[in-house]
Amino acid sequence: MTKKFLTAGALSTALLTLGSGIYFYNSLPVLRSYDQVKAQYQSSDLYILSHEGKLLHQWRKNKDNRSFQWTALADVSPVLTSEILKSEDRFFHEHSGVSFSSLMASVYQRLFKGSSRGGSTITMQLLKLITPERVKYSGMTGKLRQIIAAYQLERFWSKKEILEAYLNLIPLRGEYRGVAASSWSLFDKSPTGLTLKEAVALAVLVRAPNASVKDWKNRACWQEPSLCSEFPGFIAELSKKTLEPSQQNLALHLAQRLSPRFTSGEVKSTVHLDVQTYTQEMVKSQILNLQEQNVNDAAVLVIENATGNVWAYVGGSGISDKRYVDGVRAYRQAGSTLKPFLYATAFENNILTPHSWIEDSAVDIVFERGIYKPQNHDKQFYGWVQVKTALASSLNVPAVKVFKLLNDESFWTRLQSLGFKNLKEPEHYGPALALGVADVTLEDLTQAYRTLANNGIYTDLRFTSNDPEPEARQVFKTKTAQEVSFILAQNENRALGFGLDSALSTQGASVKTGTSKDMRDNWCIGFNSRFTVGVWVGNFSGEPMWNVMGVTGAAPIWKKVIAFLETNYPSPKISEGSALASTTVIAPEKYPQARIVYPQDGMIMALDPAIPIAHQKMPLLAEGPHPERLQWRINGKKVAGSKSVLWTPEAGRHTFELYQNQKLAQKVQVLVK
Structure with a gap:
């Protein structure tokens, strides 16, 4: 009995030990x-990472x-x-x-x-x-x-x-x-x-x-x-350290945008470090200069035309307390920046050409919600002007007349084709759509101008090196895109609205500004043959700026960035035989008579005591068929030059007369103080 008992005990112990061993072995971790x-x-x-592989921004996810x-x-x-x-x-x-x-x-x-x-x-x-x-x-x-x-x-x-x-x-x-x-x-x-x-x-x-x-x-x-x-x-x-590592912080809003697409790790963007850095510096400098005029925010987008690669993405000024608002994707009122697409639509529909004449005069537009009385920003009317002048000088009344000439929804449809998102139905805007009452993003607006730069072809943007090659669609005919581009590139076309020496005066680039109602938004969008640059200036809070127009707010940033690009990444020059260059030889359509574009009758000017008189100049601008037959007279005396003259102003009242074929076409009087 004792022997059987010991055998059973030994067996129990053995089973217990074996079971414990199996349990212990199974409890060992499965090693990876x-x-x-x-x-x-x-x-x-x-x-x-930048296009070059350098760290642009570090964005915390976990x-x-x-x-x-x-x-x-x-x-x-x-x-x-x-x-x-x-x-x-x-x-x-x-x-x-x-x-x-x-x-x-x-x-x-x-x-x-x-x-x-x-x-x-x-x-x-x-x-x-x-x-x-x-x-x-x-x-x-x-x-x-x-x-x-x-x-x-x-x-x-x-x-x-x-x-x-x-x-x-x-x-x-x-x-x-x-x-x-x-x-x-x-x-x-x-x-x-x-x-x-x-x-x-x-x-x-x-x-x-x-x-x-x-x-x-x-x-x-x-x-x-x-x-x-x-x-x-x-x-x-x-x-004492806060245990917050110093981070590269050069592309906050791009990182914010890409964050939902990538969990962690490295993402190589299309952004170029030098362009991004320079653009940020220009934005910060300009906003600091404008802060006394209640300007706190700005955004810039730089796109390579051919590829759609984003070379700079600056969503804010870096000064504002609204640090995480992305000005590239924020919706703001477009102002005059939509006018190029309005005129392009009219060109496409064979209603107008760049050399057509349209009258800038008071008009009442009757529509479902009442009577609309458009005015130019300076409250003046300029009479008969060519379409190229009306567009580049951003005249409002001719734009509304063009909208009425279209008499359909084709302009609204073109805006949709250009990628503008969240547009309300056409009847919501009425004729005011011609003046840019629609809310748009800087991204969509810059993309639309890039479409003009690419001969009317639209493609999506690329933000990272892994983004797919974009598919293309033709929005405007090549000729139409080139005609609008050429209008926006000629300084004399915008002299009526901006003078000859504005921030828009640049060689080889097409550019347009815009300012929304109550000066809440400033825009400057333009392109050369290689890049399109879009700039917005304003306040994310929606507060109006104080006496800041597109040409003084956004345009200086645009001009510096486009000059930096031209210096460091030169764009191909347009050959004389190209389609764009050929638009200059289109014969002008018939105009009633020659006219004075600048100065305007009754204008009052003041000499600047801080500038030597010899360095102060006033342009005399005229337009009409056969410019070689035009002749200026100042206070009854003939002066050299025909279509345009630079005059050194003198204190007093002066009479400027324009003669066409030896006959007086128009005269204006100006007071210089």
Whole structure:
């Protein structure tokens, strides 16, 4: 009986031991490979790179912890690696995952000195970082489980892989994970270039990430006694840091835009670093100059015409308190910037040509909601003008008349084809659509002008190097796009509205400004043969600016950016035989008689005492068929020149007469004070 009892007991013990062993074995973690761990690692930040591969902007995505890009072991300062091994695992390169001498020392410290020092190797610590939370390594069985798993890990991972993963995954001060994030937060530099003092200060945090300043200093002194005298002040200063790393902040709104598309990691954009930087500087400078006129915000978009690549994306001034509002995508009233597409529609429908004549005179437009009485911004009427002058000088009354001439929804339909979003139905706007009462974005507006630059062909934008090649659609005929482009490129066409020496005076570029009701929005959009640049200036709050028009608000930014592009990225010159150049030889349509464009009758001018008289000039501009037959007389005396003359003003009242074929066509009087 006794023998049978002992046999049964032994069997029970054996079964219990076997069951415990099976349970223990099954409770071991399923180890992932190095490649799996690295592939599943995610930075807390999105890194927007420039076209050249340089960091433009760092955008935080994960709010739970702060970790940067996975850092290769070769990119960690050898002195930092050495100090971490000295602090955490002196025999890392000798053991196979477990250091029994360290374990025994730990037991001794706990039993006889009351220390809580552990004996875990870096391999054992890494296990806690890469295995699920449900796997426990505490207690006797947990420690045994950790030891066995450490041996397994060392069988399948190299020492380099273990150390590299450890340096990327260890939690350090505050919310930071990995030596890269901590190095940037504490020292404003990558872990590649840490000094010995910096490396020691960082290494001793591994064991106690949130140690007090006193303990932090003591640990550093114990590890590197030769620097002990330097640590108190050094660590005291480090402890005051906000632990917010210095970030590249050159493309906030682009990063904000791309953030929903990319979880983390690096995204190579189409933005050029030098163009982005210069554009931001010009925006900030101009807004600072205009702040006394209640101007706080601005946005700029630079697009390469042929590819649709965005070369600069500046969504705000960097000064405003509305930092995260993206001015590139914000809806604002278009003002006169829609007029080129109105006239292009009329050209397409064979209603007008650039040389047609249209009368700028008072008119009442009757429509469903009442009578509309359009006026020019200066409250004057200029009589008969050519279409090219009406468009480039941004006259309102002719634009409304063109809208009525169309007598359909074709203008509204063209705006839709150009990609303008969220347009209300045509009847919502009525004839006022010709004057830009619709809300548009800078992006859509710049894209529409780029369509003119591309001979009437529309394609989508590209923001990253991985964006697909855009599909093209023809919105305007090539001839129409070139005619409108040529009108907007000729300085004399806009002299009536802006004079000969405005911020729009530039060689080889077509440009148009716009100002919305109550001066709430300034626009300047234009292009050369290679780039289209769009600028908006105003206030995100919707407050009106004080006496700021498109030519004084947005245009100076546009002119500087387009000049920078022309200098650094020259555009191809238009050959004389091109279709665009050929638009200059279209014969003028019949006009009743020659007329004075500038100055206007009754105009009062004031001399500037700060400028020498010889340097003050007033243009005399005329238009009409056969300009070679025109002749100016000032106060009865003939002057050289026909179509245009520069006159040095003198105080007093002056009479300007324009003769056509020896006959008086028109005369005006001007008072100079």
